[in-house]
Amino acid sequence: MKYIAAIDQGxxxxxxxxxxxxxxxxxxxxxxxTQYYPKPGWVExxxxxxxxxxxxxxxEALIKGGLTMDNVAAIGITNQxxxxxxxxxxxxxxYYNAVVWQDTRTDDMVNELTARYGADGLRGKTGxxxxxxxxxxxxxxxxxxxxxxxxxxxxxxAFFGNIDTWxxxxxxxxxxxxxxNASRTQLMxxxxxxxxxxxxxxxxxPAAMLPQIQPSAGYFGTVL
Numbered sequence: 001m002k003y004i005a006a007i008d009q010g011x012x013x014x015x016x017x018x019x020x021x022x023x024x025x026x027x028x029x030x031x032x033x034t035q036y037y038p039k040p041g042w043v044e045x046x047x048x049x050x051x052x053x054x055x056x057x058x059x060e061a062l063i064k065g066g067l068t069m070d071n072v073a074a075i076g077i078t079n080q081x082x083x084x085x086x087x088x089x090x091x092x093x094x095y096y097n098a099v100v101w102q103d104t105r106t107d108d109m110v111n112e113l114t115a116r117y118g119a120d121g122l123r124g125k126t127g128x129x130x131x132x133x134x135x136x137x138x139x140x141x142x143x144x145x146x147x148x149x150x151x152x153x154x155x156x157x158a159f160f161g162n163i164d165t166w167x168x169x170x171x172x173x174x175x176x177x178x179x180x181n182a183s184r185t186q187l188m189x190x191x192x193x194x195x196x197x198x199x200x201x202x203x204x205x206p207a208a209m210l211p212q213i214q215p216s217a218g219y220f221g222t223v224l
Contacts, residue, residue: 001020001071002071002072002073003018003019003020003021003026003067003071003072003073004018004019004020004021004072004073004074004075004076005017005018005019005058005061005072005074005075005076006019006075006076006077006078007054007058007075007076007077007078007079007167008078008079009050009054009077009078009079009080009163009164009167010079010080011080011083011100011101011102012032012033012035013030013031013032013033013053014030014031014033014050014053014054014057015028015029015030015057016028016029016030016054016057016058016060016061017061018061018062018065018067018072026065026067027061027062027064027065027067028061028064029056029057029058029060029061029064030057031053031056031057033045033046033049033050033053034046034049036097039105041103041104041105041107042103042104042105043099043100043102043103044097044098044099044100044103045083045097045098045100046097046098047085047087047094047097047098047166048094050098050163050166050167051166051167051170054167069223075223077164077167077168079162079163079164079167079181080100080101080162080163081101081135081162081180081181081184082101082133082134082135082138082162082184082185083098083099083100083101083135083162083163084098084099084135084138084139084142084160084162085098085160085161085162085163085165085166086139086142086146086149086153086158086159086160086209087158087159087166087169088152088157088158088159089156089157089158089159089175090157092170095142095146095148095149095152095158096142096146096149098163098166099135099138099141099142101133101135103132103138104132105132105138105141106132106137106138106140106141107132109137109140109141110130110131110132110137113130113137114130117130122186122199125189125190125191125196125198125199126183126186126187126188126189126190126196126199127183127190128186130186134184134185134186135162135184135185135186136185136186136187136199136203136205137186137203139160139185139187139203139205140203140204140205143204143205150206153205153206153208153209154206154208156206156208156209158209159175159209159211160205160209160210160211161175161177161211162177162181162184162185164177164178164181165177165181165211168220168221171221171223171224172220172221172222172223172224173221173224174212174220174221175211175212176211176212176213176214176220176221177211177212177213177214178213178214178215178216178218178220179193179213179214179215179216180216182195182211182213186199187199187200187203187205187210188213193213194213195207195210195213
């Protein structure tokens with residue numbers, strides 16, 4: 001019998017849940033991960049810890065349910081949306097900890113952009129005001145502050161993604177995200193459902209580091 005599974009990668013923990021065709025839970029497992037607060041207003045996660053926890057909860061749930069991956073027809077991901085990741089596409093190593101959606105280190109950047117373009121400077125394209133919440137400005141902060149990242153990004157060696165993209169890449173090798181996660185970056189145009197070239201230029205973000213945008217129910221890869 002085939003089942004449907006879900007990875008629930010949240011702000012404080014990761015769960016793996018297996019459902020039958022009636023939507024009933026067959027088995028599950030959960031693990032918490034560490035919260036890091038290096039400065040006031042800064043919130044970070046260790047991306048490798050999140051990945052390892054995800055691997056462990058998948059294994060634990062399957063063992064508990066007497067199942068293997070052969071019993072799983074498909075896996076969906078729900079995740080902490082705006083938490084921002086950058087990693088090297090060759091080594092697979094993160095350049096920096098994941099910057100969590102709660103983090104406010106881009107506050108000065110928000111004030112500067114609001115003064116320059118107005119609070120709703122990008123709302124017409126993205127539907128969103130300038131705010132510390134969204135991952136596009138977190139990505140700009142990383143590019144401006146992490147040594148070697150911008151050079152690698154401009155050379156096509158660095159990848160960006162929210163946590164969904166990180167996990168998809170780690171499990172399948174595909175660099176993809178869905179439209180709902182892409183919309184929370186403040187970099188996607190709501191009309192075209194594509195990365196907006198003008199916004200990328202304004203924020204100095206290399207397009208080569210961005211994942212391919214897929215429909216939410218699209219194909220994201222096969223687990224390796």
